[in-house]
Amino acid sequence: xxxxxNAEQLRRAAEAKLARKxxxxxxxxxxxxxxxxxxxxxxxxxxxxxLRQSQFELEKSRDRYMDFYDxxxxxxxxxxxxxxxxxxxxxxxGMLGVERSKLRYRRLTPFVSTDYxxxxxxxxxxxxxxxxxxxxxxxxxxxxxxxxxxxxxCMRQHKAGSExxxxxxxxxxxxxxxxxxxxxxxxxxxALTQLPNRRLLNDRLDQAMAGSRRSLRFGALMxxxxxxxxxxxxxxxxxxxxxxxxxxxxxxxxxxxxxxTVARFGGDEFVVLLNELDTGKEASVTQARHIAEKIRYALAxxxxxxxxxxxxxxxxxxxxxxxxxFINHETRxxxxxxxxxMAMYQAKAAGRNRVIxxxxxxxxxxxxxxxxxx
Ligand SMILES: Nc1nc2c(ncn2[C@@H]2O[C@H](COP(=O)(O)OP(=O)(O)OP(=O)(O)O)[C@@H](O)[C@H]2O)c(=O)[nH]1
Numbered sequence: 001x002x003x004x005x006n007a008e009q010l011r012r013a014a015e016a017k018l019a020r021k022x023x024x025x026x027x028x029x030x031x032x033x034x035x036x037x038x039x040x041x042x043x044x045x046x047x048x049x050x051l052r053q054s055q056f057e058l059e060k061s062r063d064r065y066m067d068f069y070d071x072x073x074x075x076x077x078x079x080x081x082x083x084x085x086x087x088x089x090x091x092x093x094g095m096l097g098v099e100r101s102k103l104r105y106r107r108l109t110p111f112v113s114t115d116y117x118x119x120x121x122x123x124x125x126x127x128x129x130x131x132x133x134x135x136x137x138x139x140x141x142x143x144x145x146x147x148x149x150x151x152x153x154c155m156r157q158h159k160a161g162s163e164x165x166x167x168x169x170x171x172x173x174x175x176x177x178x179x180x181x182x183x184x185x186x187x188x189x190x191a192l193t194q195l196p197n198r199r200l201l202n203d204r205l206d207q208a209m210a211g212s213r214r215s216l217r218f219g220a221l222m223x224x225x226x227x228x229x230x231x232x233x234x235x236x237x238x239x240x241x242x243x244x245x246x247x248x249x250x251x252x253x254x255x256x257x258x259x260x261t262v263a264r265f266g267g268d269e270f271v272v273l274l275n276e277l278d279t280g281k282e283a284s285v286t287q288a289r290h291i292a293e294k295i296r297y298a299l300a301x302x303x304x305x306x307x308x309x310x311x312x313x314x315x316x317x318x319x320x321x322x323x324x325x326f327i328n329h330e331t332r333x334x335x336x337x338x339x340x341x342m343a344m345y346q347a348k349a350a351g352r353n354r355v356i357x358x359x360x361x362x363x364x365x366x367x368x369x370x371x372x373x374x
Contacts, residue, residue: 005047006047006051007044007047007048010044010047014040069089070089070090070091071089071090071091072089072091073091074091074092074169074170074171074172075088075089075091075092075093075094075095075096075150075168075169075170075171076088076089076091076092076167076168076169076170077089077092077108077167077168077170078165078166078167078168079108079124079165079166079168080163080165080166081128081163081164081165081166083107083108083109083124084105084106084107084108085103085104085105085106085107085108086104086105086165087104088100088103088104092170095140095142095148095150095170095172096111096140096142096143097142097143097144098143108168109121110141111140111141111143112138112139112140112141113138113139113140113141113147115139116138116139116140119136119138120136120138120152123136123152123154124154124166127154127155127156127166128156128164128166130156131156132155133153133154133155134153134154134155135151135152135153135154136151136152136154137149137150137151137152137173137177138150138152140170148172148174149172149173149174149176149177150170150171150172150173151170151171151173152168152169152170153168153169153171154166154167154168154169155167187199188200190263190264192242192245192246192264193245193246193248193249193264194249195249195253195262195263195264195270196261196262196263196264197263197264198263198265198266200261200263201261201263201265201271201273202333204261204263204273205221205273205333205336205337206333208261208273208275208326209326209333211275211276212275212276212326212327212328213328215276215279216279216327216328217276217277217278217279217284217327218277218278218279218280218281218284218288218325218326218327219273219274219275219276219277219325219326219327220272220273220274220277220284220287220288220291220323220324220325220326221271221272221273221274221323221324221326221336221337221340222271222272222273222274222288222291222292222295222321222322222323222340223265223269223271223321223322223323223337223340223341223343223344224252224269224270224271224272224295224299224319224320224321224344225268225269225270225319225320225344225348226244226248226268226269226299226317226318226319227317227318227319227320227348227352227353228317228318228352229241229244229267229268229317232244232315232317236305236307236313237307240305240306240307240313243303243305243306244303244305244315244317245264245268247303247305248268248270248299249262249264249270251295251298251299251301252270252272252295252298252299254298255291255294255295255298256272256274256291259275259276260272260273260274260275261273261275271337271340272291272295274287274288274291277325281325281327284325285325285357288323288325288357289323289355289357292321292323292355293355295319295321296318296319296321296353296354296355299317299318299319300316300317300318300319300353302314302315302316303315303316303317318352318353319353320344320347320348320352320353320354320356321344321347321354321355321356322339322340322341322342322343322344322345322346322347322355322356322357322358323340323343323355323356323357323358324336324339324340324343324357324358325357339358340358342358343356343357343358344356
């Protein structure tokens with residue numbers, strides 16, 4: 001803004017000047033008076049022009065501010081103390097999928113995914129009670145029902161004589177969250193079958209063993225290796241082999257309860273983890289054998305596969321399964337895996353297509369495997 005006095009001030013100053021002047025001064029020649037008036041008029045016009053220019057600059061910077069506000073890459077919202085939307089920029093309205101004019105005085109909470117309502121309401125109360133900025137990540141609902149993730153940076157504003165308000169900067173973090181999920185998936189799941197991988201299996205085995213210690217129920221771990229899988233790859237190509245592995249994953253999963261885990265251990269090896277069987281060993285062996293046999297039957301059913309020449313082919317493939325029971329965290333996870341693997345090799349050696357249980361340590365200190373009939 002210019003330091004020039006405004007028209008009202010000039011008028012008052014001129015009147016004061018006139019009032020102060022002695023009558024003699026007023027009786028100056030008309031020509032001099034006219035000249036002085038003209039000079040004043042020019043000065044006034046120049047000041048007017050300055051004012052117009054300042055006004056113009058002010059409007060321009062307000063428009064620029066509105067552009068920054070409306071088209072910022074983040075949503076800006078002002079919420080009332082009760083969570084009503086008082087103001088929102090165009091980006092924010094776009095994120096919610098509703099025209100800005102229709103958002104005023106609507107609550108923000110219905111745009112937060114139901115699972116996140118509690119988190120949002122707790123966060124909002126914290127913001128109202130704090131002078132510091134507070135942030136939380138939420139799953140939000142677009143008006144069309146699709147979900148996006150947003151980081152909500154919130155700050156309470158409280159000017160004397162007015163109701164408190166909450167300023168919110170809403171940043172779309174969907175890509176970041178999806179990337180994190182993708183990275184987690186890559187780290188813990190097998191890309192071909194989408195089953196948990198070896199790393200996730202190790203976690204689940206730790207949990208199952210801790211659970212067994214609490215419940216004093218047996219758990220079981222099965223090592224499953226396909227028989228004669230290699231010839232399928234050799235004859236029809238890796239892609240056809242992949243199709244069989246995907247189908248194997250489906251068939252094993254169908255034999256299990258929700259609480260059990262099947263993981264792809266590598267190549268044509270799968271590991272099944274059964275939780276919370278029975279407190280008695282015999283009953284647990286019976287349950288584990290029942291499931292292992294179910295899997296063995298399911299995997300021995302013929303596979304209808306498409307070869308690399310798109311020809312449909314039927315392939316027969318059995319499995320060798322080694323099983324070990326565990327309880328009460330007595331053993332190390334590595335040993336459980338090793339013993340199940342040993343039992344599986346016993347099944348291979350005994351002619352394949354069978355289930356063999358690993359027998360716990362003998363009094364002699366020798367560990368052997370006992371064979372089950374195919
Ligand atoms: N298609 C496909 N093949 C794989 C993959 N990973 C490993 N393999 C192959 O799986 C085969 C596993 O070898 P083996 O277990 O020795 O083969 P097998 O014929 O089942 O032998 P036995 O277990 O003794 O009956 C090898 O040919 C590997 O190249 C994969 O992701 N996709």
